[in-house]
Amino acid sequence: MLDLPPLARFGGLVATGLLDVTSDPAALDSAGFWAVAADFEGSLVCARFADVRTEPVPAPVPGQWQGPTPGDWTSSLDHAAYTAGVRRIRAHIAAGEVYQANLCRVLSAPLAPDADIDALTALLARGNPAPYAGTIRLPRHGVEIATASPELFLRRTGPVIESGPIKGTGRTEADLLDKDHAENVMIVDLVRNDLGRVCATGTVTVPDLCVVEKHPGLVHLVSTVRGELPADTGWPELLAAAFPPGSVTGAPKTSALTIIEALETAPRGPYCGGIGWVDADRATAQLAVGIRTFWTDRAEGVLRFGTGAGITWGSDPEREWQETELKAARLLAVASGQYGDAYESGRTL
Numbered sequence: 361m362l363d364l365p366p367l368a369r370f371g372g373l374v375a376t377g378l379l380d381v382t383s384d385p386a387a388l389d390s391a392g393f394w395a396v397a398a399d400f401e402g403s404l405v406c407a408r409f410a411d412v413r414t415e416p417v418p419a420p421v422p423g424q425w426q427g428p429t430p431g432d433w434t435s436s437l438d439h440a441a442y443t444a445g446v447r448r449i450r451a452h453i454a455a456g457e458v459y460q461a462n463l464c465r466v467l468s469a470p471l472a473p474d475a476d477i478d479a480l481t482a483l484l485a486r487g488n489p490a491p492y493a494g495t496i497r498l499p500r501h502g503v504e505i506a507t508a509s510p511e512l513f514l515r516r517t518g519p520v521i522e523s524g525p526i527k528g529t530g531r532t533e534a535d536l537l538d539k540d541h542a543e544n545v546m547i548v549d550l551v552r553n554d555l556g557r558v559c560a561t562g563t564v565t566v567p568d569l570c571v572v573e574k575h576p577g578l579v580h581l582v583s584t585v586r587g588e589l590p591a592d593t594g595w596p597e598l599l600a601a602a603f604p605p606g607s608v609t610g611a612p613k614t615s616a617l618t619i620i621e622a623l624e625t626a627p628r629g630p631y632c633g634g635i636g637w638v639d640a641d642r643a644t645a646q647l648a649v650g651i652r653t654f655w656t657d658r659a660e661g662v663l664r665f666g667t668g669a670g671i672t673w674g675s676d677p678e679r680e681w682q683e684t685e686l687k688a689a690r691l692l693a694v695a696s697g698q699y700g701d702a703y704e705s706g707r708t709l
């Protein structure tokens with residue numbers, strides 16, 4: 361078995377020296393620095409590390425990451441199944457069961473047995489820089505994740521909690537339609553409701569609504585929802601109220617989850633879950649929504665990657681499929697090593 365040492369990396373922060381691992385969210389209110397990986401389906405891995413330091417993401421070592429070529433990937437839902445799913449969601453909307461549901465597919469490709477997921481993070485840091493990029497590498501606990509997430513699930517600064525839901529995606533700003541703004545506002549309402557279940561009454565606000573953010577190869581609409589946790593409320597209550605993230609489920613959340621369960625054929629795993637760190641000593645934290653994320657399935661010998669889109673009444677099935685392609689294209693190119701090679705040889709991209 362490949363036995364790479366446990367490691368967590370979040371931007372310029374690196375954690376080594378694994379102390380303990382638990383699935384109990386109450387541990388996040390105890391002490392120490394925790395890396396957190398929550399699967400969309402609800403399983404939680406919290407890993408406490410002894411040594412945390414700032415250190416730049418290492419430059420990619422040529423040949424260290426042997427990734428699949430873009431043609432090696434297969435999709436849990438192909439074009440026909442995905443577009444049929446979009447039509448099915450529109451029928452659920454027409455029937456009044458849901459306003460919006462996020463339809464996702466999981467891509468899989470063969471993975472070299474000696475592949476180190478942190479070498480992929482090194483490539484992603486150059487080829488697709490992202491505000492919540494990182495690695496969680498815990499091979500003995502079945503967690504090997506490289507994320508280039510642009511989306512904030514939960515930031516904690518003492519009692520203050522912030523979430524940064526994204527809804528609205530285009531190649532350029534001109535692609536963003538009224539529909540994208542409407543989708544974003546729907547999800548902001550949902551996240552306000554989620555945080556409102558645990559935050560002190562009257563503290564939930566929306567400091568930013570539908571701000572355009574530019575990310576590699578695409579633009580997003582991003583909002584910020586903020587609230588304050590009362591002193592007796594901790595991580596178990598916060599996660600129970602807010603998980604899974606509203607932007608990757610839909611509204612109302614429970615109906616959207618039922619529809620997702622019926623239409624999607626592969627577990628999302630870390631994709632669309634929560635990935636990041638909690639510093640219990642300082643009561644600070646930063647968890648990303650696990651989108652633009654790769655993870656390993658060692659039992660199957662595959663690397664996986666998820667991509668999806670929010671479906672509303674105004675959705676065109678072909679356009680939504682294209683959106684999932686757009687979100688995947690650059691990241692799959694980076695994972696194939698193409699961007700890394702170009703970087704190493706000094707070519708411009």
Ligand SMILES: C=C(O[C@@H]1C=C(C(=O)O)C=C[C@H]1O)C(=O)O
Pocket residue numbers: 462464511526527528529607608649651652666667668669670687
């Ligand atoms: C599910 C994904 O994206 C989600 C849906 C978005 C949208 O519909 O615009 C944007 C960001 C994510 O919250 C993904 O990127 O895989």
